Amino acid sequence: MHRMHNTGPGRVFDVFNHVFLTAVGLITVIPFLYVIAGSFASDTELATRSFFLIPNDFTTTAYDYIFSTNAVIRSLGVSILVTVLGTIVSMILTLTMAYPLSRSSMVGRNFILNLILFSMLFGGGMIPTYLLVKSLGLLDSIWALILPMAINPFNLIIVKTFFQQLPKELEDASKIDGCTEFQTFWRVMLPLSKPVIATFTLFYAVFYWNDFFQALLYLTDTTKWPIQLLLQQLVMVANSGIGDLQEAQLYEPPEESVKLAVIVIATVPILLFYPFLQKHFAKGVMLGSVKG
């Protein structure tokens, strides 16, 4: 550790730096704190006080309301299921595909890589993909939320780059021991890849948790709605300017605190998950994305 010589301008800078960064930190969290506070406040308080971080009149009405219906709990369940299943599928596909592609000896490797790159730039679009999902019989199935986006090509390429950076000697050694490529991958490479696995598990999990668009396209059965679609329906229901607004007038908009409470519910699980993986991902991203 090198010592800082705290000269005059340096000190001024330090003070400024701390103040600035603290401000950045506050700007980052205050919106959440407000949403959380608002979800525990009464609607009159939300309407009358413009900003607060602690409600005067602490109430759990919004949560009571939400948990008195099945919808939120059920869609939380769907989201959890999709996130867990989807992450597992995505990780298996990504890792097993990335490893062979990291072996420069593999014949046809460049062809497959180009195939992947091309698909990142060029796609059939939403309608043909919808027709495919339909002909696969996946409509109204949670697999429709998973399979069409199962591999993120960016993630795949970063993992591939990571495997390329692992020392070649390890692989050679395991081959000399008579291991097949799969065994090498399973026994030698994966244990070395923990940061990468942690990072991309997080990425995929966040993707599946946050996605509402696939659900909007592929699900008609509302009992399979994930939480994000429910939130979109709740917060944006009459917000879109689409549809029959005179009809919409016949319906009660959800109360402000209920909206905020659903935002909280949709956000919290991912935040709970995140600290466990946080220590790994800096390393993971770094290893993958800076080319050797």
Place this chain on the structure above:
Amino acid sequence: MKTKFLRYLLMALLVIGIIAVAGCSSDSDSASNESDGESGGDSGDSEDRMELRVFVPTFETEPPTDDSPVLKAIEDYTNTDITMEWAPNSNLEDKFNITLSSGDLPHIMYVPSKSPSFISAVEDGAFWEVGPYLKDYPNLSQANEIILNNSSINGEIYGVYRSRDLGRNGVIIRKDWLENLGMEEPTTIDEFYNMLKAFKEQDPDGNGQDDTYGIVVSKYEGPWDVMQTWFGVPNKWGEDENGELYPYFMDDNYLEALNFFKKLYDEGLVNEDFAVMDPAKWSEPVINGEAGVQVNVLDEGHRIQEKIIDAEPENADPITVIKAVEGPTGLHNLPTSGYSGMLAVSKTSVKSEEELKRALDFLDKMNDEEMQITAENGFEGTHYEIVDGEYQSKLEDDAALKSEIAGFNQMLMYIPEAKSLSATSSPLRQLEEKLKVENEEIVVANPAESYISEIYSKKGQQLDNIIIDARIKYIVGQIDEAGLEEAVELWKQSGGTDYIEEINQLHQEAQ
């Protein structure tokens, strides 16, 4: 060598892929057969229940599931086996078009509007023309001719309209504020303006603070359309002395109306954020005592009234409603189209004429009094009760109960009339109903309502947006009169000129 091998590999994978596709789609067929068998077993005695998939919008976060007892009652009454396909209202158009694009439509499909995609689907033979069959059904045969024409495509009917009042628009006013200021209900545009001005400047709520304004408008453009009609602007299309049709914004009175709106905005008589305000919150300023006027459907009046009374019980009669105010050319109001979407029968699922007749039989039965009450009010004793002859809903505080029924009324057409139950008729509600009938005398019809323009079907949205955006920009002062003219020029260049020509041609053919 390399490329050859890869070619084989690729081919093999393609074959695998195609087999997978084929295999899976036949799987799904057998799966749906299975479910047919199951439901057949469920219903037991009625072997030949018609299987119906029904696509309708929902405003709920928790629409009823297919095992709802209310749906069971509907199925039993109509001898059908219904699978609901709910589309969130906020994404209705998207969901509708995606479903269209798949080419596999549910049996009964809610059609929100005669959109280009619906019309081209009709042209491609996706829906049954139901017009000739309606006469065979006790309720459907009593459908209103005007509304049928409004909902038709050049005179042909491709869906049963969902009836709504033609004269539903009106003005909702804080009666208590009028009384505080000693003012009368306005009858002319000038008086209307004076009222708004007074609501802003003369402290109508008497709290000594400058915290009120005149009229609240949301992102929904309806109020501007209604108010410009007061000035004599035609409904979509006007007809000149030679019998030629011209679009409403080319009317001489249009600019006058816009200048009036601009004045409202400049003087702070309308909420500044109207262009982005969430329509779901549109009534809140009136309820909270910030705004004194709303131009909306008349029946919003009693909903606002009830909420004000909830909050301030001592304020017993805070709201009144009027039809419209008189402009330079007399008293006019904008009608609604008289319907809110249609229920269309698709040809992809309903294959034969015989099946069509059964589907129409289902739609017809949904107009029976018993079905209207079941789908909208539920079961007596469970979802509502009659106390002293008065209808009382039990749904309000019971989310679980609400999720058994809320949304089934989307399947109702109310032909020839609404027979479902509604709460007590307060004097305000009676006034609303009376004005709705009176409104039918002063509404301005759109002479081109049933014409389907090819140009409009391609570019309609874009054309409409040019004009609607320009109107808002003019009101808030982003553009001036020259900018307005530029927008009209742009409209003409973007296909508007041809559109006018086409509509006039259709108009002549129809004469």
Place this chain on the structure above:
Amino acid sequence: MENVHEGRLKNAVNKKKKSKWNQILKEKWLYFMVLPGLAYFIIFKYIPMWGIVIAFQDYSPFLGVFRSDWVGFEHFHYFFTNPDFLRLLRNTFILALYDLVFFFPAPIILSLMLNEIRLSFYKRTLQTLVYVPHFMSWVIIASISYVFLTTSGGVVNELLAKLIGQEINFLSSPDWFRPMIIGQIMWKETGWGTVIFLAALASVDQEQYEAAIVDGAGRFRRLWHVTLPALRSTIVILLILRLGNFLDTGFQQIYLMSNSLNRSVADVFDTYVYFVGITEGAFSYSTAVGLFKSIVGIVLIVGADRLAKKLGQGGLF
């Protein structure tokens, strides 16, 4: 097992003669492993590509691809002669430029500042905080933005009213649309963007700092001569990548934040394809617009790749 081992030895002897087939057989496991992923790409990415043909048709789902009318380049012709085209191009370009100028440097600056914090607990707490917004969905961020920025009782406007006596209609003003979009991106992604730079900073050789201190270099000279050069290759790579994706604007974000007042600046290629294709049901026309965007995207990314090679960074992938 034996064979593989033997083959390997043989290979070592006759490298030149090895045939590809032997190589493939020898590494057959690699092909089994790659197969599921490859099947995914073929089924979900390549099979839907047939859909491109509808850009040259007047596609009707009820007639199908085979019976719909062919119209050649009509949709493209219409698009290029339409005033929408220039507007989309301009909006997309300006937004991308703003993103490059304002957002791109932000994580670099933030990570340099974080790097100057010596209190490791404080630094770690800050890092944890600023990473969080990255994990929020756009639905959530748009909802929060509405709550904060609305002129009817939003926090920001109440503050502005007190400070400068005037409210700003951020949500509907075309002038504020781009700053708002960039602001949201900065709020969501700046913290996350520091991950890569902080990692690069952590790998800077401490001896270089010590040497610089011995030479009497002050803090800012150390920053200039030691820290920044260490970040250079990362910055260049990310910059080139960004140029390659220049036309990609966040669909969900813009979709959620646009309305009739700011539409003149809000429409970009991605949202336009969605609005005309799905909301208005013009399947063929929107496919044509999407195809145009894809082709421009390919040109850009290939160009960026060339540039990367020229600058000695190797190809992008």
